[in-house]
Amino acid sequence: MTAMDRRTFLTTTLTGGIAASSPFLWSAFSAYADRIEDIAIAPPPRPAEKLPQLHSPRDTLFLTWQGDPTSTMTIQWLSRSETPTVIRYASLASAAQEQSLPHPPSRETGGETPRGIAWQKAVTRCHSFGRTDLKVHRCELTHLRPGTEYVFQIGEHLGLYRFRTMPAKANDLISFVSGGDCGIGPAAIASNLTAARQDPYFVLIAGDLGYDNGTSATTAISFIKNYSSQMVDSQGRLIPLITCIGNHEVRGGYKGQRSDATYYLPLFDGLYRETTYNVLDIGDYLSIVLLDSGHISPIPGEQTDWLASVLKERQDRPHLYVAYHVPAYPSVRSPQALIGLGTGELQRQHWCPLFERYRVDVALEHHDHVFKRTHPLTDGLRDRYGVPYLGDGSWGKLRTPASPEKRPYLARVSRNYHITLHRLEGEQRFHLALTENGKVADVYMTQGKRPAKRG
Ligand SMILES: [Fe+2]
């Protein structure tokens, strides 16, 4: 059966027939389809879900950014309450002067509300969380001081939480963790704990977070509950979460509408207000361009035009990253297809030439569920001045990769769960791939700015 015959056969018989009437068969088929190729099919409606109990904001509390990470912080949680909630916050230094805060630090301190602290106040706004009766509470704190630790308190709840803003200048070590394709199982939890132990400034998860598929609120909530309770650093600070969209955030996976990202956009549309791609500029030293590999926004056209302009403006940034879900240089799926498009063909055609021209330092890719590192590449060929592609999204999901003999662009590849710790030290960047148990799977260094592609 040809690829087109198989696609036609699967989409017509399974979606119209047994899968549509059986959530179990649908999930089995989805898993199978995801292994063999990227098929855009809307799943059948699910019966009403029994959602997890949420007793307090702390069950789903997490931090993210929609503005400059050196001076803002966005606080979010899920609740059945629609009542706007007051957030009290103060710098840790000013709070510690007035009240001895507990040591060793923990995620949440108990006891009475500290007195005498010069709190600043902000209020949450609420909006719907997909097809549930839950509300997303969101509060963006602004005009914060760079490189400063803060404490905050939610409404009348007594617990104190901590976070830190990013420094204004990269004078000291800056570290963050990236990865993708998490899920909610034991491997994802082990990777969460390993990531938190690195004390990163933030975590970047580039698609396929919980695997809610735009249909399972329970899965989306479980992912956030795990993140909330596990992503706390050694000083008790909550670790902010940056994301971009993947196929398992969207009903059907590809070519969806914003409403198909049922449980993703309500949590992350602070950053993705109008488009499902954006750029996060951190001080004057690090920019991360976050792209949508065809799940809601098409790759060619507006998104690529936007990408060209944001990269051109940032080509002299000391550290310029791009991150997206479906890889340009896949380690499992085939980059070519007999009929139609191979995995990553549109990325290679529209995005990679821009990465090369505008001096992108590192591209982060995901979706194929292995550890991989490509050679530095220009036009798909090994070139010491080319762009390295790190991936391929195995925070909590695993597949068997193709060999470097079959894919000459691969420098290293292995069947490992992994996260990547990025350490920016001056103009050097260290990229450490760590297994879910914290063992070093790969060490790679990039340095300075690549020359722009010639010609
Ligand atoms: Fe995935």
Ligand SMILES: [Fe+2]
């Ligand atoms: Fe994926």
